[in-house]
Amino acid sequence: MKMTLIYPSWPKLDRQTEFHLPPHGPVVFAATVPKTVELHFIDENLQKIDFSENCDLVGLSVMLTCQLPRAFEVAAEFRKQGIPVIFGGIATMLHSDEVALHADSIFLGEAEGRFAAVIDDFQSGGMKKVYNYMDNPPDAGLIGTARREILNRELYNYRGVQMLDLVHASRGCKFDCFPCCTGFLGGKNFRPRPIDKVIQELEAIQNNRLFIVDNSLSQDRQWLIDLFTAMAPLKKKWVSHPILDDDQILRLAADAGAWYVYQAVFDTSDVIRNRIKRLKDHGIAIEGTIILGTDEQDEDYIKRLVDFLLEVELDVAEFTILTPFPHSPIRASLAAEGRILSSDWLKYGADKVVFQPKLMTPEKLQEMYHYAWNTFYADGGHAIKMGKLFRKVIQREMEDDTYYRYNPRMKRSFAKQKSQP
Ligand code: B12
Ligand code: SF4
Numbered sequence: 036m037k038m039t040l041i042y043p044s045w046p047k048l049d050r051q052t053e054f055h056l057p058p059h060g061p062v063v064f065a066a067t068v069p070k071t072v073e074l075h076f077i078d079e080n081l082q083k084i085d086f087s088e089n090c091d092l093v094g095l096s097v098m099l100t101c102q103l104p105r106a107f108e109v110a111a112e113f114r115k116q117g118i119p120v121i122f123g124g125i126a127t128m129l130h131s132d133e134v135a136l137h138a139d140s141i142f143l144g145e146a147e148g149r150f151a152a153v154i155d156d157f158q159s160g161g162m163k164k165v166y167n168y169m170d171n172p173p174d175a176g177l178i179g180t181a182r183r184e185i186l187n188r189e190l191y192n193y194r195g196v197q198m199l200d201l202v203h204a205s206r207g208c209k210f211d212c213f214p215c216c217t218g219f220l221g222g223k224n225f226r227p228r229p230i231d232k233v234i235q236e237l238e239a240i241q242n243n244r245l246f247i248v249d250n251s252l253s254q255d256r257q258w259l260i261d262l263f264t265a266m267a268p269l270k271k272k273w274v275s276h277p278i279l280d281d282d283q284i285l286r287l288a289a290d291a292g293a294w295y296v297y298q299a300v301f302d303t304s305d306v307i308r309n310r311i312k313r314l315k316d317h318g319i320a321i322e323g324t325i326i327l328g329t330d331e332q333d334e335d336y337i338k339r340l341v342d343f344l345l346e347v348e349l350d351v352a353e354f355t356i357l358t359p360f361p362h363s364p365i366r367a368s369l370a371a372e373g374r375i376l377s378s379d380w381l382k383y384g385a386d387k388v389v390f391q392p393k394l395m396t397p398e399k400l401q402e403m404y405h406y407a408w409n410t411f412y413a414d415g416g417h418a419i420k421m422g423k424l425f426r427k428v429i430q431r432e433m434e435d436d437t438y439y440r441y442n443p444r445m446k447r448s449f450a451k452q453k454s455q456p
Contacts, residue, residue: 038091039075039077039088040064041094042097050354051417056201059248064096068182081187095123100361101381119157122140129219129220148177170222175226178228180235202236202240205250207226208223208225213363213365215364230265244272245273252279252288273292295320300340311347324353332394355386356388359389388400
């Protein structure tokens with residue numbers, strides 16, 4: 036049986052350098068697909084879909100709300116030809132009723148230990164309209180090593196530099212922040228994977244540089260100590276969401292290869308200033324994630340915030356506009372106040388205003404989004420600041436002799452160049 040798995044394209048943030056990370060959901064999902072199924076993967080951000088290709092079942096893996104409009108077009112094209120389509124992934128869970136209108140089947144929840152039964156149903160002609168495991172997540176020990184071999188790895192580079200590989204050591208998040216959907220997705224629980232399985236997966240990845248996509252590395256202190264201690268000998272370099280703000284943990288993280296973290300910066304307080312300083316003191320760089328449009332922000336507030344980011348010398352900043360994604364706490368409160376202006380999912384890429392801000396007009400907030408990007412990057416674009424971050428990691432790889440680990444051919448050509456008169 037042949038299954039084509041597709042990751043539909045989505046619009047990148049206006050102003051951000053266009054780069055494409057290897058999709059994570061699809062490769063983790065692929066590990067749950069029985070080996071008897073011949074699986075072919077297409078990342079539409081970088082590959083063209085061949086609608087005439089022969090297959091028995093199409094799977095659409097949809098992570099973002101703004102991916103949905105394209106996912107629906109792709110599904111319609113296959114279904115027109117009589118090829119059944121099953122949807123899964125985060126946006127499928129967040130928009131299940133709407134997605135069901137465009138699908139033969141929808142899969143809600145995590146697929147580990149569950150997808151083989153869907154294939155059995157399909158092969159016996161009885162695939163169900165809905166598979167719903169949202170209230171019953173699998174044991175995190177069932178999460179296997181992602182099947183990264185389904186990716187065409189050569190596509191994932193930026194100007195010749197290999198992109199990071201994505202990996203996760205836990206699921207869920209015990210916090211329930213206002214703009215976030217993870218409470219709904221993961222049941223507000225932290226679910227760590229067994230550390231030996233994580234290490235096995237990290238060892239298998241043919242890349243020095245990783246993005247650990249766990250929601251938050253600040254949920255369980257002892258687990259972090261165990262994880263970072265086990266990771267240190269691998270000498271990988273990695274990016275992550277926030278790490279527990281604690282000197283011992285940050286030191287262990289740095290020793291385990293922490294390269295830079297995404298750190299939410301929501302105000303200009305000393306708490307944030309000190310957090311940034313502590314990260315820097317441990318040699319960990321910072322990509323600030325800054326949400327624009329919260330209720331306390333007006334034009335001056337945003338200007339002060341951008342000045343602050345420049346003053347504390349953030350390495351990189353990613354500005355987004357507050358977006359009321361379905362099943363986030365903020366959507367419920369904005370909806371109750373009648374402040375949602377649009378539910379056109381294409382506009383839900385986090386760079387367009389789709390709600391009524393409290394202290395600005397929607398047009399002013401949109402203008403301030405551009406102001407923030409333009410001002411922060413006035414003395415060098417996003418690509419230049421990213422380039423500096425990459426130079427930092429290359430320097431560390433040279434120091435601990437890991438730079439050529441997955442690229443011995445480069446070492447030989449470098450040595451040859453050096454030996455030439
Ligand atoms: C990693 C990540 C990213 C990465 C994605 C990289 C990549 N190429 O994969 C990057 C950094 C690019 C990213 C960007 C954004 N992200 Co993001 N991201 C995540 C994160 C942290 C983890 C996703 C993940 O990998 N999960 C682990 C995998 C294994 O789980 P999974 O995909 O659900 O897959 C399982 C099942 O769903 C199932 N499955 C998956 N596919 C399929 C297919 C079929 C057919 C079937 C049957 C089953 C199935 O099997 C898998 C195994 O069980 C989530 C939060 C979260 N907890 O999920 C946010 C999240 C998805 N992101 C979010 C947001 C808001 C964004 C941004 C829009 C804004 C921002 N800056 O954060 C940007 C995009 C901006 C833009 N326009 O360019 C929101 C989604 C909002 C929405 N509704 O659109 C989330 C939920 C976080 C939140 N704040 O609430 N993100
Ligand atoms: S924003 Fe981060 S810490 Fe807060 S609920 Fe979402 S994933 Fe957890």
